[in-house]
Amino acid sequence: EIVLTQSPGTLSLSPGERATLSCRASQSIRNNYLAWYQQKPGQAPRALIYAASSRVTGIPDRFSGSGSGTDFTLTISRLEPEDFAVYYCQQSGTIAYTFGQGTKLEI
């Protein structure tokens, strides 16, 4: 099973700032099948990025993904108030399709 480790656990920033979230895999992810999700309290997760760097339809371009192999990054270029939430990475290169433990982005 591939273990995904996200850092930091909590990130404290202000609106307008840039956020950089990291996801490191215990082994290389096949074809860079790495996705990112946003989850707000009481809501289901929402997909942001798939295949490491492709934005899901309808996601603002301030969200971008990068990386390959074992190291991946989600960047939010200019934080909006609605971006404060928990973010998860998830790999689909190998069954079981594991998630990271999450990064809480707080004001």
Place this chain on the structure above:
Amino acid sequence: EMQLVESGGGLVQPGGSLRLSCAVSGFVFSDFYMDWVRQAPGTGLEWVARSGNKVSSYMTAYAASVQGRFTISRDDSKNSLYLEMNSLKTEDTAVYYCGRWNQAFDIWGQGTMVTVSS
């Protein structure tokens, strides 16, 4: 509007069984892989099971934590996904989401709560 609606959650004793359903509308259900993902209270997301489509011969896959106890199935004629859960443990307590797989889980239901407690 594309929609997933889960049902069937509730309170069950350890060792008991429960069947979850996920009703799909707004897209061609039979074209897509579908999964169950759960979230224990106050914790992160855990992938549970996958159901492939007809092209994949309806392949299935399970997390090690539920292998042998849970069974995923689908009925394309009813646009529905199911999760049969047996030998439930307290650690299975979670919100269970169904999700459409389209290179990511791009559509999610609202979730149904399963509580395993005596």
